Amino acid sequence: MADVCVRVALRVRPLLPKEVLHNHQVCVRVVPGSAQVMLGLDRLFSFDHAFGPTDNQDEVYESCVQPLVGSLVRGCNATVFCYGQTGSGKTYTLGGGNRGTLVAGGIIDCVADDLFSLLGEKRKSGDVVEATVRVSYMELYTEVLRDLLDLHAIHKELHIREDERGNTGNSVCTLD
Numbered sequence: 001m002a003d004v005c006v007r008v009a010l011r012v013r014p015l016l017p018k019e020v021l022h023n024h025q026v027c028v029r030v031v032p033g034s035a036q037v038m039l040g041l042d043r044l045f046s047f048d049h050a051f052g053p054t055d056n057q058d059e060v061y062e063s064c065v066q067p068l069v070g071s072l073v074r075g076c077n078a079t080v081f082c083y084g085q086t087g088s089g090k091t092y093t094l095g096g097g098n099r100g101t102l103v104a105g106g107i108i109d110c111v112a113d114d115l116f117s118l119l120g121e122k123r124k125s126g127d128v129v130e131a132t133v134r135v136s137y138m139e140l141y142t143e144v145l146r147d148l149l150d151l152h153a154i155h156k157e158l159h160i161r162e163d164e165r166g167n168t169g170n171s172v173c174t175l176d
């Protein structure tokens with residue numbers, strides 16, 4: 001992967017059965033063998049990667065995210081985020097399916113697998129490794145922030161707060 005800070009990948013999902021039923025048409029196509037997409041007949045856009053409807057979860061993960069997990073274990077920071085209109089496939093790409101089942105796992109499953117196996121390898125190879133893995137899983141939807149790992153989240157409201165330096169974080173306010 002080239003040594004640049006930000007890379008942008010575009011993924012075009014297949015039409016859903018209900019869309020086929022309603023005779024929806026495909027309007028975005030990946031130009032074969034390239035990282036470009038054609039919108040309509042003549043509007044060409046270039047990205048670092050472009051994935052079409054037949055590209056699977058593993059292909060997306062291996063080319064866009066897997067190299068970052070290696071960097072992470074070497075002490076670098078990495079961020080992956082999905083952006084797109086509702087129904088475009090963000091949840092599927094990040095969390096879709098489970099590894100080892102018919103539908104391959106999304107990025108979160110793959111990162112968890114690779115992260116722990118890389119840490120395990122480091123330990124086996126005699127590197128003294130102390131690693132702490134923390135996970136949080138939040139949803140921000142219509143201005144409401146929810147902790148998706150908290151089974152009792154319905155009783156709690158999370159607030160986004162800024163410290164004096166302008167860094168953001170969240171805090172929980174329990175509603176009695």
Ligand SMILES: Nc1ncnc2c1ncn2[C@@H]1O[C@H](COP(=O)(O)OP(=O)(O)OP(=O)(O)O)[C@@H](O)[C@H]1O
Nearest residue numbers: 012013014016084085086087088089090091092093
């Ligand atoms: N690459 C894909 N292959 C097959 N099905 C897909 C793919 N991407 C998305 N889908 C399906 O398309 C539908 C919408 O996808 P998804 O829920 O991931 O969208 P979203 O961007 O997360 O939407 P929202 O912003 O509303 O949460 C789901 O039924 C999902 O299973």
